[in-house]
Each structure stands twice: as structure tokens, then as C-alpha cells.
Amino acid sequence: MNRKARSFGIGAVLLLALAAAWIHMTDKNYVYKAIAYNFADIDDNAIFEQRTVDSPAIPQPWPLAAKYNTTLLPAELEQLHQDLESIAFLVVKDDSILYEQYWDGYSDESLSNSFSMAKSIVSMLIGVAIKEGKIESVDQPVGDFLPRFRKGNKAKIRIKHLLWMSSGLNWDESYSNPFSMTTEAYYGTDLKKVINRLDAEDEPGQQWSYKSGDTQVLGFVLEAATGKSLSEYAEEKLWKPLGAAHDAEWSVDNPSGIEKAYCCFFSNARDFARLGKLYLHNGIWNGDTIVPPAYVTASLMPNNLVSATTGEKVDFYGYQWWLIPKYKGQDIFYARGILGQYIIVIPEENIIIVRLGKERGERINNHPSEVMAMIDAVNKMVN
Numbered sequence: 001m002n003r004k005a006r007s008f009g010i011g012a013v014l015l016l017a018l019a020a021a022w023i024h025m026t027d028k029n030y031v032y033k034a035i036a037y038n039f040a041d042i043d044d045n046a047i048f049e050q051r052t053v054d055s056p057a058i059p060q061p062w063p064l065a066a067k068y069n070t071t072l073l074p075a076e077l078e079q080l081h082q083d084l085e086s087i088a089f090l091v092v093k094d095d096s097i098l099y100e101q102y103w104d105g106y107s108d109e110s111l112s113n114s115f116s117m118a119k120s121i122v123s124m125l126i127g128v129a130i131k132e133g134k135i136e137s138v139d140q141p142v143g144d145f146l147p148r149f150r151k152g153n154k155a156k157i158r159i160k161h162l163l164w165m166s167s168g169l170n171w172d173e174s175y176s177n178p179f180s181m182t183t184e185a186y187y188g189t190d191l192k193k194v195i196n197r198l199d200a201e202d203e204p205g206q207q208w209s210y211k212s213g214d215t216q217v218l219g220f221v222l223e224a225a226t227g228k229s230l231s232e233y234a235e236e237k238l239w240k241p242l243g244a245a246h247d248a249e250w251s252v253d254n255p256s257g258i259e260k261a262y263c264c265f266f267s268n269a270r271d272f273a274r275l276g277k278l279y280l281h282n283g284i285w286n287g288d289t290i291v292p293p294a295y296v297t298a299s300l301m302p303n304n305l306v307s308a309t310t311g312e313k314v315d316f317y318g319y320q321w322w323l324i325p326k327y328k329g330q331d332i333f334y335a336r337g338i339l340g341q342y343i344i345v346i347p348e349e350n351i352i353i354v355r356l357g358k359e360r361g362e363r364i365n366n367h368p369s370e371v372m373a374m375i376d377a378v379n380k381m382v383n
Helices: 003-025 030-037 075-083 118-129 154-157 158-165 182-187 191-196 212-226 230-239 268-282 293-299 369-382
Strands: 047-054 086-091 098-103 247-254 265-267 321-327 330-337 341-346 351-357
Touching: 047 158, 075 086, 075 369, 086 154, 086 268, 098 268, 098 369, 118 158, 118 212, 118 230, 118 265, 118 268, 118 330, 118 341, 158 191, 158 212, 182 191, 182 212, 191 212, 191 321, 230 247, 230 268, 268 341, 268 351, 268 369, 321 369, 330 369, 341 369, 351 369
Parallel strands: none
Antiparallel strands: 047 247, 086 098, 086 351, 247 265, 321 330, 330 341, 341 351
């Protein structure tokens, strides 16, 4: 090896050593895991600590429609599934499964990551806690539950502001930066430390700015209000009452820690569809009120704030649910995850669509293009 090459090698080693020392000194060891796995995956329950959400001893099976799986998918939808690497596609019509298909070895029992669909689950649990009197209302200050939100501008933040993604907190919603708060929350082992670093940089309730940290704060609120982990509360108030067929899992930051409230609820298409059915029926399940209907209605109302990034009026987001008002005459709402995980509800047609997969398409006017494509195709299938 010549002198120049040897010097370069020594320099590279020293640079790596300095980087490693900095990572250790700044307590950012999660970066190694982020680099090793590169990007979030639908099977990340294999690399994280998980907390089980038990299904009931006797599940409630989905009825099958008279025309179950007899209708062919439109060719354009079949191609879309191939292009975006779908692993599950399910259509429920009139509370019966009309169509389902699975790919790549996945089935109706396979668990895969919800990603940000978990935000809608957290919103549901806020409604349940209000019904039980654990939370007074969405106007209750967050500081009533979390001491670090009792001083300064953070004392102005109310639960509604978090539900609307309008907290004004300085959360860094970056997926490509290995040092961002989002990356640390996903790959790190101490969510409380991440949340405790947040400051209020803007007035709450004024601007919509999508921040996973807002949902994570809601997770801490629920834990404080109920005295239970998110998994325990979801199991008791949602998963068992809805008759889920299979246990679910929720990623936690460490074995004795807290759930990643903003993401990482693992289940299958059929059981995810139960969540859509619950909101399709205004929070009522087989005659029992699970989530107050008034809360469901409020959840699906546009917040009408101003987007912090575009300045447009926000008619596409409610309480952690995405909204498509007046799409070809239909008011549609849906939960969504970063890799194209969707629970789409079309109330006018009594339809629930669940799509799980590995990729998503380009956005059109705040919504992924495949969402509208699936809505159009399913409307064609049933009409």
C-alpha cells in the first residue's frame, strides 16, 4: 500500500472513530439501527419489542357476501396492486366480505405494520376515554395529564389541538434524516426523552402541520388518563369488543416502555376492517356504543385550519383521520400509513376497503393517487 492510500485509510478510520464517539456522547446510538435497516418495513415487528393486543376467546367471524370473490378486479386495479406490491386487498360491502386477495405469501392471518393508521386508533381511544369520563372533553388541557405541559406556551395546548395536528410543537417530521425526531422515535428506546425535548414554537390551534409527535403526546395522555398501556386499553375497549379474529401487536420503545402511538400497530386486513366498520356505524358495534357517536362525527369533520406548508384551507383532515369530501358525490374518510396502508370507508355505499402493501403512489391534492383509484375501481365493482 502506498503512502497516499495508507494516509487515506488512517484518515477514514479516524473519521469513523470521531463519528462513533459523537454518536455515543450525544446518546444517538439508535442511528446504528436506523442505518442497518435503512427504511421502515411492513415486517418490522421482527426487529422491535412488541406488546400483544389479545383477541377475544370467541371471535366474531365476518359474514361472506353471496357474491364473495366472484367479481373480478378491474384490470387497472390488478395492475396497481402489482406495481405497488400489495400484500392484501379486502372489500366489505353491507357488513359482509365481498372480495379479498393476498399476495407474496401473506394471508388473512398475517400481521403487517399499520404505520400511521395507528393514529386513527389512538383517536378512537381518546373517544372511548371521553365516554368513560377519563378525559373530560377534547378541550381539556394536556397539562392536566402531563406535568411538562403545565408551563409556558405548552400550557395552551389542548387535546383537540393534538388531534388536529395543530399543537405548534417543534417536532421534526423527517423520514430520511437519521438524526430526526421521527427516526429517533422509531428506532430509539426512550420515547419519553424525545417528547420531553419538545417546545411550543407556534400558537396551538392555528395551523395544521402533520407531526407524529402530536399523536405520541396523545399516547402519553391516554396512559396517564386510564392508568393502562395503549395495548391494554385497545385490547379491552376495541380489539375484544370488536371480536377480532387474531391477536395484534403494538411496537414499544423498550420492553417495559410505551407504545409507538403514532405508528406500528400490527394486524391483518380482516381485523383492520373492523375499525372501519365501527366508524361506518358511528361508533356503535352490534348495538353497543364503543365510541360516542358525537365524537365520531367530530372526528370526521374538517378542521378548516390553514396548512403550515401550503397555506391552503385544510378540508382533508379531522381527528387523525384523512377526509375526501365530495369526491364524485361521496364523502369518504380513511386511515393511512406511509407505505400505502389504508382503511377506506365510503358511507354512501356502505363499503370498507382495506389495502396493505409495500409501496405507495404519488400524491394528488393531499391524497395518494391509489386511494382514488381504489375507490373508483370498487365503485365500479359494486355498481
